Amino acid sequence: MRMETKMSKTEKVLLGILEELEREDFEKFQRYLWHDGVLGRFPHIPKSKLEGLDRINTVNVMLQTYSNHTLEVTKVVCKKMKIMGIWEKHDKDISEPEELPVPGEMYRTYVWTAGVNQEHEVIQIENASREPDTEETITTLDNIFKDSPGRSKPIRTVLTKGVAGIGKTVLTQKFTLDWAEDKDNQDVHFIFPFTFRELNVVKEKKFSLVELVHHFFNETEEVGICSFEEFQVIFIFDVLDEYRLPLDFHQTKFPNKVTEPTSVDVLLINLIRGKLLHSARIWITTRPAAANQIPADCVDRVTEVRGFNDLQKEKYLKNSFRDKEQASRIISHIKKSRSLHIMCHIPVFCWITATVLEEELEKREGGELPKTLTEMYIRHLKGNLIFDPSDLTECGIDLEAASVYSGMFTKILKKEEGLLNSVFCFIHLSLQEFLAALHVHQTFIKSGINLLDGKQETSWMPKEMKTTPDLHHLHQRAVDEALKSPNGHLDLFLRFLLGLSLETNQSLLRGLLTQTGSSSQTNQETVQYIKKKLSESLSAERSINLFHCLNELNDGSLVEQIQRYLRSGCLSTDSLSPAQWSALVFILLSSEEDLKEFDMKKYSASEEALLNLLPVVKASYKALFVLHEIKYRDVSRTNIDLVFIVGSSAG
Numbered sequence: 001m002r003m004e005t006k007m008s009k010t011e012k013v014l015l016g017i018l019e020e021l022e023r024e025d026f027e028k029f030q031r032y033l034w035h036d037g038v039l040g041r042f043p044h045i046p047k048s049k050l051e052g053l054d055r056i057n058t059v060n061v062m063l064q065t066y067s068n069h070t071l072e073v074t075k076v077v078c079k080k081m082k083i084m085g086i087w088e089k090h091d092k093d094i095s096e097p098e099e100l101p102v103p104g105e106m107y108r109t110y111v112w113t114a115g116v117n118q119e120h121e122v123i124q125i126e127n128a129s130r131e132p133d134t135e136e137t138i139t140t141l142d143n144i145f146k147d148s149p150g151r152s153k154p155i156r157t158v159l160t161k162g163v164a165g166i167g168k169t170v171l172t173q174k175f176t177l178d179w180a181e182d183k184d185n186q187d188v189h190f191i192f193p194f195t196f197r198e199l200n201v202v203k204e205k206k207f208s209l210v211e212l213v214h215h216f217f218n219e220t221e222e223v224g225i226c227s228f229e230e231f232q233v234i235f236i237f238d239v240l241d242e243y244r245l246p247l248d249f250h251q252t253k254f255p256n257k258v259t260e261p262t263s264v265d266v267l268l269i270n271l272i273r274g275k276l277l278h279s280a281r282i283w284i285t286t287r288p289a290a291a292n293q294i295p296a297d298c299v300d301r302v303t304e305v306r307g308f309n310d311l312q313k314e315k316y317l318k319n320s321f322r323d324k325e326q327a328s329r330i331i332s333h334i335k336k337s338r339s340l341h342i343m344c345h346i347p348v349f350c351w352i353t354a355t356v357l358e359e360e361l362e363k364r365e366g367g368e369l370p371k372t373l374t375e376m377y378i379r380h381l382k383g384n385l386i387f388d389p390s391d392l393t394e395c396g397i398d399l400e401a402a403s404v405y406s407g408m409f410t411k412i413l414k415k416e417e418g419l420l421n422s423v424f425c426f427i428h429l430s431l432q433e434f435l436a437a438l439h440v441h442q443t444f445i446k447s448g449i450n451l452l453d454g455k456q457e458t459s460w461m462p463k464e465m466k467t468t469p470d471l472h473h474l475h476q477r478a479v480d481e482a483l484k485s486p487n488g489h490l491d492l493f494l495r496f497l498l499g500l501s502l503e504t505n506q507s508l509l510r511g512l513l514t515q516t517g518s519s520s521q522t523n524q525e526t527v528q529y530i531k532k533k534l535s536e537s538l539s540a541e542r543s544i545n546l547f548h549c550l551n552e553l554n555d556g557s558l559v560e561q562i563q564r565y566l567r568s569g570c571l572s573t574d575s576l577s578p579a580q581w582s583a584l585v586f587i588l589l590s591s592e593e594d595l596k597e598f599d600m601k602k603y604s605a606s607e608e609a610l611l612n613l614l615p616v617v618k619a620s621y622k623a624l625f626v627l628h629e630i631k632y633r634d635v636s637r638t639n640i641d642l643v644f645i646v647g648s649s650a651g
Contacts, residue, residue: 374499
């Protein structure tokens with residue numbers, strides 16, 4: 001199970017802390033856990049579940065309740081008990097982070113785009129990992145609301161963008177923690193961190209602004225605060241894209257009175273507009289696709305979280321393992337797989353990768369490590385689910401058997417009118433895409449129904465007369481649908497769907513995939529179909545994704561052919577087919593050396609060559625050209641440092 005290694009380390013650290021406590025202090029530790037409101041944003045554990053438990057069983061209950069946040073809760077309690085010396089002693093024993101890694105830099109951007117970003121987030125990840133920093137400023141948490149030189153009005157509203165799993169939520173949590181620990185923003189009296197998932201729970205209710213704060217932070221009501229006009233306040237609204245009500249800034253009116261209860265969306269709109277509590281500062285996080293919900297005139301600063309650059313990937317992975325030789329092997333393995341290397345730009349995927357590969361190295365003796373996304377996700381998700389007990393019971397799942405599964409979902413818990421409301425989300429959107437592919441694959445194998453077809457018809461023929469579904473037809477339809485998509489939203493789904501047809505991956509899912517329906521002939525037909533599509537006029541993004549698909553099918557014939565030409569020095573770009581051009585682009589994009597300084601003179605000085613190699617030019621930090629037949633209008637579309645060399649013999 002993927003989380004066992006992590007949880008066993010958590011258990012060891014927590015048990016070590018509890019064993020150092022005298023009986024009186026241990027019971028005090030338990031009381032902090034069962035008192036409501038003591039643990040801040042974390043739910044308390046009912047007294048009936050803790051009373052009379054020994055240290056080992058207390059650890060088990062904490063793990064079941066807090067999962068990956070167990071050590072974070074432990075630290076909160078240790079701080080309240082003023083026993084941080086014990087915490088710090090055991091904290092040193094943790095060789096790899098229990099929480100998801102802190103993201104890379106946050107960049108302040110100067111361009112506001114009102115339209116919707118239509119790219120699939122995997123494409124955005126590839127672009128972001130290569131974007132230059134020349135016109136942007138790295139923004140740290142302590143200066144996110146600080147005014148820029150020459151700015152006439154203060155920064156009130158900050159919008160932070162970033163793809164799913166890039167670390168936006170972690171940043172807001174660290175910002176709040178630094179304030180709570182008196183490290184930063186000491187002019188601020190209150191920080192109120194909301195998530196839009198929590199606001200979804202009360203979207204049908206009506207509140208005044210003060211009532212909304214009282215509802216989620218009842219301590220403010222207990223001390224008698226009925227207005228925030230005299231205080232310096234920061235509101236954090238995390239993950240705008242998960243809010244289920246539209247924010248209509250054009251039609252929404254201001255309430256007649258500040259104290260008048262109204263819907264949550266109206267409160268949010270007027271708070272962001274500055275009509276409510278104008279002195280408050282607002283921080284909103286969102287995925288890029290939802291950023292346009294907030295009008296540009298309501299935002300004073302836009303920042304972007306880009307995740308790990310290559311150096312940060314290596315640093316995180318090195319710090320994740322005690323064994324430096326093991327770390328070096330894993331880093332080398334990831335660099336060889338372009339798909340894995342790109343995805344490790346996302347901190348949460350870096351964490352998944354480190355977790356999976358560590359276990360694989362421990363299990364295997366000189367064996368091959370997972371090199372495709374499909375295999376990585378299968379190994380991560382096996383035995384790695386967590387649901388609410390009632391959900392499991394309704395599905396006929398044994399609670400005791402399911403209690404050992406954790407790690408795939410983040411669980412948001414909030415006590416409301418005596419009830420515990422639970423909201424679930426995937427720790428990264430790619431997990432949802434993998435499960436969607438698994439569902440489509442399984443449905444087709446078991447029933448012959450292609451869920452990618454618009455109309456579904458149930459066959460009336462008896463079971464014994466039905467023929468075995470041809471998986472190749474499903475693959476063809478999936479390829480066609482992915483190529484038709486204007487924003488590439490099916491790209492990752494397609495990679496997973498094709499990868500699931502490999503016998504090696506199906507063997508990992510033995511017990512779940514009782515029928516396979518695939519064969520080497522089926523996969524070869526799919527490979528040929530993809531190669532046929534590559535011979536057509538496709539966009540660079542679609543072609544590159546098809547090569548990722550071939551990689552998932554363990555077919556590298558086109559790439560190997562071009563690599564042989566490159567090694568022999570016999571590559572002639574004048575006679576390359578569209579598929580071979582795409583293979584060359586794929587190879588060059590996978591080469592760190594070529595992207596540092598791309599020398600186009602090695603290939604061709606023609607306009608056709610530039611247009612075919614434009615994705616490489618755009619991805620490069622520096623590109624060398626021979627100005628011979630290339631028109632300026634073509635190269636002007638790139639955003640990199642272009643070095644022009646005049647004359648065909650220039651060196």
